Amino acid sequence: MKLDFKNIVDEYNGILYKIARSYTTEEADFKDLYQEMLIQLWQSFERFKGEAKVSTWIYRVSLNTALTFQKKQKKQFSTNPIDNVSYKIVEMSGVGEEVIFQKEKKIELLYKCVNLLKKDDRAIILLHLEEKKYDEIAEIIGITVSHVGVKLMRIKKQLFQLLKEQGYGRI
Amino acid sequence: MEEFDLQDIWKESHEQAKSYYQSIEPEVLDMARKKSKGILNKLKRNLIADSSMGIAMWVFFFYYFWDHQYFWLMAGTLLIVTILSSIPAYKFSKKLKAVPTQNVVKSIRGYHEVLSTELRKTKSRMTIVLPIFFIVGLIMGFTGAGRGIIELLQWKILIPTILISILAIIGLRWLTFKFHMFHLYEKPIDELKKLLDDLLERD
Structure with missing residues (x-):
């Protein structure tokens, strides 16, 4: 069981990272949420009987955890914005440092803007950015496909607006 | 872009x-x-802590008042109350496990229902348990001070004691709900409700 679980996390850890980044802005909160998602996945792993795709199960459990996650009370001197400690893109062959720097800046900006959206909107745009189809998003969230379409149109407009305001074009 | x-x-x-x-x-x-640090687990831990405190109080009571004239009556009452208030912790844990997980909306709705029911039950439980603990304490204090229980039943003493007790119970209940239950139940319930309304786009 331990080995199966570890293999799943090895393969799908990207989902946990992206969700945790989308729902937190402080390093401590990010780490807490990442761990809480691991705990919830481990606890529900026993009950997961493969009735859905593994990735669907991970999105469902992790998004539930993120949506109900309570951030730590901010203490004046102990906050550390996650941008300052962002986990660096590992070496890419043939790509210059400047290019990597630009990419990292764009990623930070995208997460920053996603973080400004409402909690429920973040879940939907996140799944869209993960290239999930409308019916998959509807299945994970539990709303109709047409509802996903309507919501996504509004959320994308809002996200583009936020990106513009935050200076996306200037990067 | x-x-x-x-x-x-x-x-x-x-x-x-x-x-x-x-x-x-x-x-x-x-x-x-x-161990999970999530709000639902915090609640579960809190319910377990409440039961443990009841048991600890019973042990303390047993140790210090075993030779008291009303010991068995009081100890029995406290024991029944403690057992009755331990059952919710067990039930709550079972209900949490039974929350549907097919999708996000169903889970959030499930958690909202479990928490709302628990809050309602906790309020009723406190309405019954607080006066019992108060009356037990009162009798123990009164008789412990060397006065007979018959003396307590005299109108001159009984009426002010009842009035003060009612005020104290209301105050205690209000304080508990204002500071403790609000963070533990009401705030998360409101957040879950808002989340559900936003997901389903309800006003």
Whole structure:
């Protein structure tokens, strides 16, 4: 069981990272949420009987955890914005440092803007950015496909607006 | 800026995810098996703590008042109250496990229902338990001070005692709900309700 679980996390850890980044802005909160998602996945792993795709199960459990996650009370001197400690893109062959720097800046900006959206909107745009189809998003969230379409149109407009305001074009 | 630009940028953050995962990979299993710090687990722990406190109070009572003239009456009352208030912790844990997990909306709705029911039950439970503890304490204090229980039943003493007790119980209940239950139940219930309304776009 331990080995199966570890293999799943090895393969799908990207989902946990992206969700945790989308729902937190402080390093401590990010780490807490990442761990809480691991705990919830481990606890529900026993009950997961493969009735859905593994990735669907991970999105469902992790998004539930993120949506109900309570951030730590901010203490004046102990906050550390996650941008300052962002986990660096590992070496890419043939790509210059400047290019990597630009990419990292764009990623930070995208997460920053996603973080400004409402909690429920973040879940939907996140799944869209993960290239999930409308019916998959509807299945994970539990709303109709047409509802996903309507919501996504509004959320994308809002996200583009936020990106513009935050200076996306200037990067 | 095009939509596919954003999806490409999003994909690139996978590199950061890998980098973070590498830093925690050796302890992933240990992390997964730690105790949850989520609000629902906090509630569960709180209910267990309440029951444990009841048992601790009973032990304390047993140790100090075993030779008291009303010991068995009081000890029996406290024991029944303690047992009755221990059952919810067990039931709550079972209900949490039974929350549907087919999708996010169903889970949030399930958690909302479990918490709302628990809050209602806690309020009723406190309405019954607080006066019982208060009356037991009152009788023990009164008789412990060398006065007979018949003396307590005299109107001159009984009426003011009842009035003061009612005020104290109301005050205690109000304080408990204002500071304790609000953070434990009402705030998360409101947040879950808002989340559900937003997901389903209800007003």
